[in-house]
Amino acid sequence: MNPAHEPDELLTIGEMSRRTGVAASALRYYEELGLVGSVRTAGNQRRYPRHMLRRVSLISVAKRLGMPLSDVKDAFGEVPMESTPSHADWQRASRRWKKKLEERRSAIERLENELTGCIGCGCLSLKACALLNPDDALAATGAGPRRLEVAAEDEEFAGDEQ
Amino acid sequence: MNPAHEPDELLTIGEMSRRTGVAASALRYYEELGLVGSVRTAGNQRRYPRHMLRRVSLISVAKRLGMPLSDVKDAFGEVPMESTPSHADWQRASRRWKKKLEERRSAIERLENELTGCIGCGCLSLKACALLNPDDALAATGAGPRRLEVAAEDEEFAGDEQ
DNA sequence: GTAGGATCTCAAGCGTACTTGAGGTCAAGA
């Protein structure tokens, strides 16, 4: 097989960068934050174990989803950096990631649902809309704490319409 | 009714801040960016028409979802700031928002689905996983361009496992 | 052994999204 696939092959920062699409400067920054790790050559250059590719890939996906790096670090949890993570390590991490993703997704879904209703009725400016009249409608349906931040408009449109 | 609910009542920046949970300094900043608008009193203080509450609430929701302010401005599109937006104005805006939200949600869902598989098999470190072996599995299922950025790891784990 | 691209550190700069502070004005109640 291709010698590039040896399990213990170490990658240079340039190789990491090319393979993950993440700039070398960003990789150094991530290392500074403790998001990734590397070993050094005798000449002080970084060498990355292959499993770091996975970490970096997950970091860049998370970034695209708007997750702050602190959360990302969090999400990695106990996944080790010095040794190749075990099956169980990644399993635990997967669960953490799922949880974080679910949170984000459900926030989006809630907003989407509210907007969907509004596309039909144009209600973002109409008092008939439940979204904008939580006292009338939401209270009756036992809606929770406050519907997103849109709830900041709770009292709106009681007598407002023009 | 409560005089605070008069349709043409104007709100001070402090009232806006309290009701939306957005700091006054942030409101000024949004105005600078053209995301919200206000009228001024004779003494140069800002007064907000009530429909600005809606704009501000949407801005803060979008922010929570990681949308940059430039996108938010975009998403408001033609919704007028000088006059109370019409039914049609908000309808158009709702569609734009929905589109943006859908994009984000589907990206999250894709990642979630991949991780769901992984929770079962812990495959983030196992070569049997389709996610990590697009050549074996994805190619066969006709998977598209590249599965998120995790595809950066395409060549991984061909001989890797420890 | 040597040229030259890759890498190193450290400091500074940048874009986004604000906050803070100084110094001054406005507005509403006693």
Next chain:
DNA sequence: TCTTGACCTCAAGTACGCTTGAGATCCTAC
């Protein structure tokens, strides 16, 4: 009227997430 809290502008500062540049070293191929 006077006071006092809310508000104003403008400049500077902050946090995050990097990038850029300088000056030096590494390392691989010839």
